[in-house]
Every structure is written in C-alpha cells, then in structure tokens.
Amino acid sequence: AQSVAQPEDQVNVAEGNPLTVKCTYSVSGNPYLFWYVQYPNRGLQFLLKYITGDNLVKGSYGFEAEFNKSQTSFHLKKPSALVSDSALYFCAVRDPPTDSWGKLQFGAGTQVVVTP
Amino acid sequence: GAGVSQSPRYKVAKRGQDVALRCDPISGHVSLFWYQQALGQGPEFLTYFQNEAQLDKSGLPSDRFFAERPEGSVSTLKIQRTQQEDSAVYLCASSHTGELFFGEGSRLTVL
Numbered sequence: 256a257q258s259v260a261q262p263e264d265q266v267n268v269a270e271g272n273p274l275t276v277k278c279t280y281s282v283s284g285n286p287y288l289f290w291y292v293q294y295p296n297r298g299l300q301f302l303l304k305y306i307t308g309d310n311l312v313k314g315s316y317g318f319e320a321e322f323n324k325s326q327t328s329f330h331l332k333k334p335s336a337l338v339s340d341s342a343l344y345f346c347a348v349r350d351p352p353t354d355s356w357g358k359l360q361f362g363a364g365t366q367v368v369v370t371p
Numbered sequence: 372g373a374g375v376s377q378s379p380r381y382k383v384a385k386r387g388q389d390v391a392l393r394c395d396p397i398s399g400h401v402s403l404f405w406y407q408q409a410l411g412q413g414p415e416f417l418t419y420f421q422n423e424a425q426l427d428k429s430g431l432p433s434d435r436f437f438a439e440r441p442e443g444s445v446s447t448l449k450i451q452r453t454q455q456e457d458s459a460v461y462l463c464a465s466s467h468t469g470e471l472f473f474g475e476g477s478r479l480t481v482l
Binding site for chain 2: 291296297298299300301304345347355356357358359360361362363364
C-alpha cells in the first residue's frame, strides 16, 4: 500500500528566507504526488502535482516541488517565504492505476509558521 | 456555485444520535469524494462517487456510515448511532479533470 511521511510537525522560517517542507513516499509503482495547503477555516487547496516528466514541478503561489526517485522524496519549496504562507501543508500520493484520481493518501501535515 | 459547499459547518451530536452531512459540489463536476480528518491528522479517504454511482466505499469505517448521491449532484454522508470516535471534520471534494476542490468541511463533535 502507498503512504507518505512528513517528518516535521512544524517548520519555522523568517519572512524572505527559503522555505522547504519535506515529504517522502512509499508506493508499489510510479507515484502520482500532490501538495495541498490548508489555511485556517478554509478548505484544502491544490498547490501542485507530479505525474511524469520534469522532476521540478511549479505550482501556485510561487511554490515548487522536486521529485527525487532515488530518495523517494517530493519536497515542497519556496525561494522567499511570506507571512501569508503560514498554513498547514499536506503531501499526498495516489498509487496508479487502480485507484481513482481523487483517492489520495495524505500525510499528517506540516504546520508552517513564517515570522515577520 | 463557485465552490464546494458543505453544511452544517458545525454539528454537535449526543452519542447514539444519527447525523447527516450535506455536500453541494461544483456544478458539472462528475466525481465527488468524502474524506474524514481527525484532529491533528491528514484527511483519510472514505468514499467516491462518479455521477450517482458509488464506485469505492472502501474507506467507510463501519456499516454505521452511509453515503449517497442519488441524482449525481448533491451528496449526503449519514452516520448512524454516532460514537465519540466519529468526532472529526468531514471533507467533501469534487473533481472534473483530476484536481480536487475541497469544501470547508463539516466539524462533527460527538459528546
């Protein structure tokens, strides 16, 4: 069965500094990987996904993620963090081809705190 | 509507009561998903509809949980004889091209 791990419960970063949120995965085949963000009292919002192709994926709000097959990682990055990036970030995986597009396995989440 | 709408946003139930949670997906979205998010955890898949057909209900934790989407649009998640461990946020998401659009969730507290 597929799974994802987010090793950090919380990441603290100063505004303007680079932000990295870590994610590792375990799947039986080629992974479909996703990042979602959850702001307080808001629904989860899609940031980006990796299906195939270029290992560096660019997404919404200036975020990007790098797929690394040898390290089974899919870390989320932003070159310069904003206070408004403070939120809960979830990594998710879908193990194709048997599951539907929306049947995802989510990590436990990483709280990002960006201080002014 | 502009987004996925869920109601009620908050529900407090006494143990043993039945509850019904409603999801109104984005118009035209064929696929609809229910997830359960316990406190401090990531969402966990419950069930999936394509139009009115429930194609996967492997995540429903017990036979007390039941979901329907009779006309292929609005969906209802029903929990019978609620237990304290059912306390969670129930998220609904709809999809047309693969990307999930989530509602704000229904927070259920069972006393």
